[in-house]
Amino acid sequence: MNSPASPDTLRKPLPEELKQALAALFEDRFSTAAAVRGHHGRDESSYDPMPPDAVVFAQSTEEVAQAVKLCAAHGVPVIPYGAGTSLEGHVLALRGGVTIDLSQMNRVLAVHAEDLTATVEAGVTRKQLNQEIRDTGLFFPIDPGADASLGGMAATRASGTNAVRYGTMRENTLALTVVTADGGIVKTGTRARKSSAGYDLTRVFVGSEGTLGIITEVTVRLYPQPEAVSAAVCSFPSTAAAVHCVIQTIQMGVPVARVEFLDENGVRSINAHAGLALPEKPLLLFEFHGSEQGVREQAQLVQEIAAAHDAHGFEWATRPEDRSRLWAARHNAYFAMLQMRPGARAISTDCCVPISRLAECMLDTQADCEKNGIVHAIIGHVGDGNFHVLMMIDPADPQDVARAEAVNARMVARALSMDGTCTGEHGVGLHKMDFLLQEHGEPAIGMMRRLKQAYDPQNILNPGKVIRW
Amino acid sequence: MNSPASPDTLRKPLPEELKQALAALFEDRFSTAAAVRGHHGRDESSYDPMPPDAVVFAQSTEEVAQAVKLCAAHGVPVIPYGAGTSLEGHVLALRGGVTIDLSQMNRVLAVHAEDLTATVEAGVTRKQLNQEIRDTGLFFPIDPGADASLGGMAATRASGTNAVRYGTMRENTLALTVVTADGGIVKTGTRARKSSAGYDLTRVFVGSEGTLGIITEVTVRLYPQPEAVSAAVCSFPSTAAAVHCVIQTIQMGVPVARVEFLDENGVRSINAHAGLALPEKPLLLFEFHGSEQGVREQAQLVQEIAAAHDAHGFEWATRPEDRSRLWAARHNAYFAMLQMRPGARAISTDCCVPISRLAECMLDTQADCEKNGIVHAIIGHVGDGNFHVLMMIDPADPQDVARAEAVNARMVARALSMDGTCTGEHGVGLHKMDFLLQEHGEPAIGMMRRLKQAYDPQNILNPGKVIRW
Numbered sequence: 001m002n003s004p005a006s007p008d009t010l011r012k013p014l015p016e017e018l019k020q021a022l023a024a025l026f027e028d029r030f031s032t033a034a035a036v037r038g039h040h041g042r043d044e045s046s047y048d049p050m051p052p053d054a055v056v057f058a059q060s061t062e063e064v065a066q067a068v069k070l071c072a073a074h075g076v077p078v079i080p081y082g083a084g085t086s087l088e089g090h091v092l093a094l095r096g097g098v099t100i101d102l103s104q105m106n107r108v109l110a111v112h113a114e115d116l117t118a119t120v121e122a123g124v125t126r127k128q129l130n131q132e133i134r135d136t137g138l139f140f141p142i143d144p145g146a147d148a149s150l151g152g153m154a155a156t157r158a159s160g161t162n163a164v165r166y167g168t169m170r171e172n173t174l175a176l177t178v179v180t181a182d183g184g185i186v187k188t189g190t191r192a193r194k195s196s197a198g199y200d201l202t203r204v205f206v207g208s209e210g211t212l213g214i215i216t217e218v219t220v221r222l223y224p225q226p227e228a229v230s231a232a233v234c235s236f237p238s239t240a241a242a243v244h245c246v247i248q249t250i251q252m253g254v255p256v257a258r259v260e261f262l263d264e265n266g267v268r269s270i271n272a273h274a275g276l277a278l279p280e281k282p283l284l285l286f287e288f289h290g291s292e293q294g295v296r297e298q299a300q301l302v303q304e305i306a307a308a309h310d311a312h313g314f315e316w317a318t319r320p321e322d323r324s325r326l327w328a329a330r331h332n333a334y335f336a337m338l339q340m341r342p343g344a345r346a347i348s349t350d351c352c353v354p355i356s357r358l359a360e361c362m363l364d365t366q367a368d369c370e371k372n373g374i375v376h377a378i379i380g381h382v383g384d385g386n387f388h389v390l391m392m393i394d395p396a397d398p399q400d401v402a403r404a405e406a407v408n409a410r411m412v413a414r415a416l417s418m419d420g421t422c423t424g425e426h427g428v429g430l431h432k433m434d435f436l437l438q439e440h441g442e443p444a445i446g447m448m449r450r451l452k453q454a455y456d457p458q459n460i461l462n463p464g465k466v467i468r469w
Numbered sequence: 470m471n472s473p474a475s476p477d478t479l480r481k482p483l484p485e486e487l488k489q490a491l492a493a494l495f496e497d498r499f500s501t502a503a504a505v506r507g508h509h510g511r512d513e514s515s516y517d518p519m520p521p522d523a524v525v526f527a528q529s530t531e532e533v534a535q536a537v538k539l540c541a542a543h544g545v546p547v548i549p550y551g552a553g554t555s556l557e558g559h560v561l562a563l564r565g566g567v568t569i570d571l572s573q574m575n576r577v578l579a580v581h582a583e584d585l586t587a588t589v590e591a592g593v594t595r596k597q598l599n600q601e602i603r604d605t606g607l608f609f610p611i612d613p614g615a616d617a618s619l620g621g622m623a624a625t626r627a628s629g630t631n632a633v634r635y636g637t638m639r640e641n642t643l644a645l646t647v648v649t650a651d652g653g654i655v656k657t658g659t660r661a662r663k664s665s666a667g668y669d670l671t672r673v674f675v676g677s678e679g680t681l682g683i684i685t686e687v688t689v690r691l692y693p694q695p696e697a698v699s700a701a702v703c704s705f706p707s708t709a710a711a712v713h714c715v716i717q718t719i720q721m722g723v724p725v726a727r728v729e730f731l732d733e734n735g736v737r738s739i740n741a742h743a744g745l746a747l748p749e750k751p752l753l754l755f756e757f758h759g760s761e762q763g764v765r766e767q768a769q770l771v772q773e774i775a776a777a778h779d780a781h782g783f784e785w786a787t788r789p790e791d792r793s794r795l796w797a798a799r800h801n802a803y804f805a806m807l808q809m810r811p812g813a814r815a816i817s818t819d820c821c822v823p824i825s826r827l828a829e830c831m832l833d834t835q836a837d838c839e840k841n842g843i844v845h846a847i848i849g850h851v852g853d854g855n856f857h858v859l860m861m862i863d864p865a866d867p868q869d870v871a872r873a874e875a876v877n878a879r880m881v882a883r884a885l886s887m888d889g890t891c892t893g894e895h896g897v898g899l900h901k902m903d904f905l906l907q908e909h910g911e912p913a914i915g916m917m918r919r920l921k922q923a924y925d926p927q928n929i930l931n932p933g934k935v936i937r938w
Contacts, residue, residue, distance in 0.1 A: 355583065
């Protein structure tokens, strides 16, 4: 079993009065059905579900505000829920309470093509947004893999494969609408591309995982669809060679749009899953965006750098269908890797280190997995120094879970000793609260706690996540 | 006179005990000399000086912490001071107290060239940093014009001419060391390029103008020096034509490094000041960074777009000395413009709007200046929708000041109605506190106030700035 430490003393039944008020407000969009609660009590982590006491499906910021007001009056926890794709137990109702499902808040409210901005409700997913703006010649680049909601992506400071070129939700969120712990509604910014107007409330809420407020609208930056796109894949004799190729690429200022790493195990699993015949060696997958000529030039330069690091098997894909095939393999890596141990569930680690330390951090972690007999594979957003070890575990075997968690703990300690972070993009949830303290130390955690206490004095917003209180 | 509203009742003499303790700690780096106090009581704004009661010159984070602890024990205001180049009265000692001068904290602590990061003490200026890292092949791009300190740039969320390509201090600060209101020392991040590890303390302090903590160390991102750089200048029949050229350039994804606008008055003044003979029409100044071929391609594309907007007088500068001459003219625009009205002082406005509204906002503001007989010129970081109206005023003439302030207030209202911000890069200081309320509204200002109260319960950190309390 992989149960979150659940302080059951903190779980109280939902007051009848609150239940009735929510039911009156949300009518058939209020539910206490076991199936609905169960669905909302889990994410993509390996935790067992912790269902809330009730779920409401909000359709507007005002409804979210009303629900929070009602819960606040009763001191009842409120948990925002987007697409349920988080990985660290973010949406588990650790202390019961009411989950606010935002998936019906799925309207694209405004697209300002000339300004390269869009404003969406929190439940809009990244694929939906890209679908709706396709005709403008623009796109929203951030791609965490899953078809996450924009509200959830902002709340976890998500990023993914092309953050190396376009940044993360931190850089690409211009403004938010947020419902505060007392049911107030706050707009945190404007559509100006930059601003020095006071405290950066937008960035206070980006990455706060529903613990400081509930994000209901997001204004993001858009980018012109590149005139040309090409992809390339090549293999390296060693992990170190692949990483040094990336370091040099970035130091030479080549504006790669994506550069993804797969270790031998990762390549083997996608070969099996997607019927590919890639050499079973550490591999880099590149994507270039730019003008026809620019893309050619970038690719040429990278090929030269790769060759200098003994790369082989350079394969090009400029036609959309070939690119899609390569990237589909990468995007399905998670599922492919799960097949490495049928019936297993994956624990995905997520650290990020200065790129000069990346090879060392990956290799030491790989060795630790091997020493402990853990079926694993490594994928990495190497341009950012961010990598994930997927460890295939049997959630019903406590020893198996404990071995994997111990490897993860040692990896985090290693990353921190290299001036890195315990999470590059997944967030803290309830899984990484101890690592957070390890990373920041008590003085900084104290500042975070003071922020939490100032913004949520009753501790009703997604309690038991991010920091202990 | 242009005096800040100074609540003199809040000004108390420095306690003798505190004075002695600071003198013992800082020895000859403690001063109450009128000249030293006067120098630290003013910035580049048109406000009359408001000197602190004493100045200490700190040489380490620990010394800053000790000074803050002593001041906190006596409830005495503490004001951080970097290079004194702020523009909105940020460093004025509105309620007296102790100014901590950080200019002697001027060591580059670490340069990690492979990781593209540098860690510096707060007093290091951007020119000094670029000088010290020149041999690494890297550079720090943010250029607010003045040779500001990195601590001050972080504290005001500064940016400048090449933010359009490289972002602002918001995007380029990886981590900070901060002394808190109780004299604690907090590290806000690591050298990882991205992180989802808890609340974004780095961004809480970036732009907080010394009111939430005192920044003593800054870790910033560096960039590879471009292989090739070229600059171009061209003139347009109208402001609208110039702005539409920029909109199209950005929508086509041309990665311009800088694109600066000067109106007719601005061009006239730099012609006179730098002995140039540019057509006295709205002008754009471009800079391109990239490979030799990439820069040629960008420039070609921009020339075509400009021609389609009736640009003329396209002039190229690829040789460093020619580029320097053009950019020197732009960098000295502030001083050139001051010559438009000898003896005058400039009030520089600073709003930022979505780029689709930029021409309208600039033209309406221009018309307002003309209607009110204000000698003025406009310069703009147009790729970001950010522009400055420099209004030449006689600070000794209250009517003159009032007229300019009224134009500024109307411009801010105009920018806000266009979903823009009251300050793109200068910050709030004491000059824009009312505008801040206008921009954000009471709910958001309430959240800012709660943050201030949580982090500085005695209100001793640069009191009377950013938000009223």
